[in-house]
Amino acid sequence: MADTEPTAVVSRYRRYKAGTKKVVGWLARSASTCCDVAAKFSCFQSGSTSRSEIKVPSKVLTALADIIASAEADVAVPKHILQVLEDVIELRTECATWYGAQAVSDSTDLAARNKSHQHFIKVLKEVHAMLSKSTNIQASATTTSQSEENKSSKSKKNKKGPRKNSLDKLANLFEMLDLEEPILTPLGEAPSPSSKPPNEWNGKSLSLEDDQDNEAVALWYFLTDMNDVRQNVRQLWLEYLEGQTRLAVAGMVTETALGMIERASNDFVRQWPGFTDWMSMPEYLRITIGINNNLVYLFCKYSNALTKHAAANPSPADLICPTASFLLRTFAEGAWTFQQSLTTSDSGSLGGHVDGNRLSAERPYSEFEEVLLFMLPALTSLKTWKECYELTKRPTQLNLSIHDHSKITDGLMSLIDANQDIPVLDTPIWLVFACQICMDINEVVQGMGTCGADGLLKTTTDIQNSLNEALTWVQKEMNVSAFATRKSEFQLLESLVAGFKDNIKTIRRLESAKKISPLDTDDTWVLYKSRCTIPGLEVLPYRAALMIHAFKDWSYDLLTGVGNDDHAIVAMAHLYGAAKGRGLLQVPWEDMIFLERIQSGRKPLVTKTRNEASIMEYLRHYAIDLGADVAATIKPEFPANLDWKRMLKNGKQVSNRLSELRWAFRERHEENQVLGHQRGNTYDVVLATFTDRRKREDQARGSMKSSSGQIKYSPLQLLQTLTGYSKRDEPRVNFDYAGFSRLSTYGYAFQILQVTAEFEAKSVPLSATPLAYVTRTLRAMIEKCGKDFFTKAQQQCSGRIPKSHLPKFENTRPDPSDDIAKLINKYPGLSVGTSRTTVEFYDSQGSTTRFNDLLYNNDMRKIMPQGMSKATHIIVPVEELGEAEETARRDLPDHKLTDVYEYYDLIWDGKREQIHGRNGF
Template sequence: MSSDNVKDRLTQRPEDVSMDSKASNLANRFEGLDIQEPSEAFLQAPNATIPIPTDGKPEVDYEAERPHDFQEAYFAFDLLLQDLRNMQTVITRTWEGYRLGMFDLVSASLMTNCAIDFARHMEEEIQQLLNEHGGPINILSQIYAALCVLNGEDAEFREQPGDPLNFRTYNIAESLFLPTFVLLSSFSPLVEKRNLVPYKAGYFGTHDRASDRSQKSARDRFLEDKQVLLEVLPEFLYLHRTVPSPEPHEDEITRGLRKMFDTHEIPLWLVFACQIFLDIHHGLRDNVQKGFADLTNSAKAIENSIRLNLDFHSNLRIGNWPKQNDRAFKALLEFIAFWVDSDFSQPVKERLKVWRSSESFKLMKWHPLLCGIWTYNLKARYQDLAVVFQGAWGSIMYSAHLYNALRKEKLLARQWIDMDLVLSWHDEIFVGDPPSQPADYLKRFSLSMGYSAASFARNRRQTAKLPESKTGPKGIQPVAHVSRMFFDRYCEGSGQIGFSESDLEKILGGPIAENDKEDEHEEGIISMQRNSTTSKRKTPVKKHSRQLTIVELLETLRNTLRGEAPELTFDYLELHRICWRMLRLVREACDPHLRKIYGVEYLEDETQLPFVVGYIFMAVMGTDQLGKALAQKDDVVKSNLLMSAARVVEGLIYPLGGSLVVQLLAKQGY
């Protein structure tokens, strides 16, 4: 249909059509009909009878299928466009905040990736309806043409030969993501099976990232996007050819482009995703490589700590952490070496002579979102390993018990900042509130070591050995609970999308179900269902759930992830090494007193260092297990034990030794 016909259809009024023309048209339809009278035999024939089934029911039940009309499809599509624009706005603000230091790379990237997930899910929900009318891109084109007509423009008009669209209507096209679709559709046909699309940097010109985009004309804005997108798309293709299968740590833009390369299909959600890619460039401008810098800094910090730890424990082993367990750390180092320290696509580029030294790491430098997902993968896996490792040694937990006792006894003048931060995150260290009375120090310590609470019952029969707890020694658990919701997906490749109701409770910081408690056992998944009475989509749709717009959910998720950033980044291996050195010094300082009480062989080797804290508590408290030997010792010995331990800890945290891990956080921007 031409634009003139569209315009006529949209502007013609019913009263403009004369009654004469209507009558003439009606008469013309019956010209040539030959009307014959029915015969007498036909008129006298008996009425026909319809056979009735024996069961009294019709044999066939026919129901006419009413196809969805375009109005219904348009309404659903308009809601989708509204959601996409709203998500685009919050994403743009988030990356602007990242540039200014308000948000970290991980929180911006995870939120953005979730938004693209939502876009895909929302499109898939109405895909069948849209396909009945030519698909989302076809409907988008029709809307664009109609809007051009309403603004007195022709969608097919071109100011210059070769123009991809009417630049006088560029703002309308941008609001519908059409320029990005034009760029994708120009690149997709170039991709064939196993081929690459060598691209010479600057073929379409180079743009000044420091320039003010808001001052550019529509043509120049389109040219800038063309220069960015068509220059980086070959880099995505190199990744696809180098590593054919998607990796868990990939973002949704990369996954969507992989599918486009294989199928040449360009769904609307992928157009939206690539528009987000361009928006990130628009917002960061000459800071676009900041994402790659943050990734490399995080990787370097993790790599250095792992190597220091492997060296620290080269000759120090325990049964809970045999040498083969170090393979997990080495696998993480190999990941860093392949994905971060080297350009994984370089071998392909060199073999096909499309590589230049100035273009190395180009995809990562131009794709901050991908860098953010990789950074999350590294931090989450490293935290997982570090927490398990220190738990096997017991270093942080038992040092925390000693530090708490010294603080409660007012033997320390300064705070151990690193340990205070850990205590604020891990209530499980003391199996309840921190003990504040001398009688509770040993009890809580023993519970953490895995001895049963029945050991401390008043009527318990005293034996030489404390009964062990069925659950074994306690350990600290990984924190950053909302951030860890993404662990299975981005670290283990589960492919999970969407949020369960329990996930929403974590994001919102509390239960979202305030009534209908009997339904709490059900897991409510976010559904992007539309409400026909409103243009705003609410999620989730369970009747007892708190209602959120998609933008509110994304903003809450982003802010929560930002608040958890120090928890996700905290270096537990560094604190483990600090605590282990402290326990060595505490044993050395307290050894003369402990020998007097327990004899020269109270510790078999260094792997039992955490037991020093238990021996100190037992001596100070004069427990039954020590028997008469301890009862005969004077209080001077007990006091000297605590004072000696306090001098060691005080020396550790003065002047800056107590905040070494916090300083590492500060170097990474926290």
């Protein structure tokens, strides 16, 4: 099967194929300089090379290596070829080890298949051993330059030695592999540029002949990549629980991970069309799945397949995520039932109670089941509104929600289809992994999905306060015209922030009231609409985290602008610099030091002035930073000759583009005024931003790498790069730039320095100048609150959150780890997956009989919830829709309520002002 179109994220399988291709190509070309390889091996003969690619059998590799090793002329062996070969051996060994314990076929000849894996690994190791003995191993230009480039950083990070499979190692490896174009170097060309014997294979690409287990190998690499992503996101949310990662960072990385999973899964399905949906994977692996309550039991379908092998890590339970698949099946059934009740004309239940529609499914019990079904009505209605908008293009009150994308909500809505005779049961592979990640998050936060809404509520309150304070100050104290260009956007952000804040408060108020007594019709509709606006906000923490990230992006841009208005930041920076440089001030101003540090590149915020310079020199540099021509500042008539109106347009400002990633999302917002992260392609923006950034860095330092080549990441590299980048970005985003507007304006600071310069020219002691008097006030201010902005920004950053502000979760769930350990000891061959709310076992020696035996084991009964001996029914929780139909029939007596699209538009137009008021949408 041909590889799919290259992307910047390199999967294990793509890495493995590119590695083998690199090694095979080098072996064939190098051996062909020593002898006529076509005479020795049929694969190189003219009748076998009619196509553009030459397939080399694995048995030929050792012979080629032997030719090179025994050649009279010493053939140089590039060091990077050995490194690539080591990586290929490692990847294939991992795969063979896992398949040695798994069932891939109902064939009784499993031992022969495992032997085939081991034989290929043996061939690769023999080739490596022969090449390693060469006395002419040469370091390539790529590895040499990269080694020098990373030498200092590696010595600091890896004092105990480099980590195996470290990110640095992968970065070097990707530079060695041909991940974008086929090998076009002709056979017969020696490693040395001076040797070019021509032959008939010019333009031929060389690769390893596909073995019978190619599909199995590809599946293993794909599942392992997906599990790596899952475990990385899970670890990030554990760090959030401990205060080491902020909610916004965790949410951003999660959405990126889900986008990566979707792209990787779609590529995998295109390349291997036999895997059409999730169920095709356990069927291919011949794995049977048994479920009972919160227990999932996986075992081999054929008893003769695995009797002598213990399951290796990772567990198949983690790789195929069976619980997530069953929960999505439950959701699809519930969505179909619910929408049927809405659209069936004779049901008499448009938006009414469907308590009687019980779902019966043999599935495990999980806390996340409640989360999924809680979102069902809102997602069903959101899909309806979205389809209506796309069909009619008529504006609706939920236009924002129509664009309010996240990967998980988009994926869940794909399972909602009332036009089918049966529910959507073919679950996309990527959606299962995405659901599993959301289950992990729910488990990590102890089922307290509302922590995301709590964080969003706090963030919106903080932003609202900052906006109101900045707006009040600008309108009262500053030149309002400087603010006019962004005023409408300022008000729009304030409106959206207030809307989300009110939405959360409304949901919580009405939910509390509903527990005491039934809600009336209007309140029922308000509650329902609030949930539809942001489906999953109350139960999916990462959804709220995305909104936090988006709002912070927007407020960062606007509040930076307020700080730059009237050049307040530059003004205070120059006053501080002059007072400190001339010895009037010894107290460090942490807030200003931070600002100067984050913008200290090619265009620093403040032009550096010698400490012993005159005040006139400080004044000149200040004028230059305000936008004056350098020539104008050295004329005798300075500063009277300054053209203030013209020069202020070019003055220095704190850049709102210091974060390239946030600016990328900001630009997307400017395209059509939709919040940056809410368009469903966060992954694409992150990837494009990072690859462009690394390419510029490589070009700036004169990297040997081709500037036209695309930068490559492994899945974990991309997520860890994003996490580190986002955490480093936090202080500058959290900083209160608008606060400087309350300290000074450019004119006030300029007058102080100008008068002081005049006094100094007349030999007046510096202690008697205006600068000295201002410095006293400045010193008092710095001593009192000179690091308030910086401290507040730091306290909102990952790993620096005060203990009093850490998220609090009550651990009410018993830890089953001890009981699980007892079971594993008692039943050889048993391994357990990562989840604990639903425990997923894989039994390499399993059977239906053994599963039943496990169910009655005392240790197993401790793991299962008390009082639940079999799967329970689930009621679709849509009671909040109680009297919606009755209201509609009263308001629209002549309208037949058979078209749910028309119903939503009509009922909303008549009700929005009456029951909602101002909520920001």
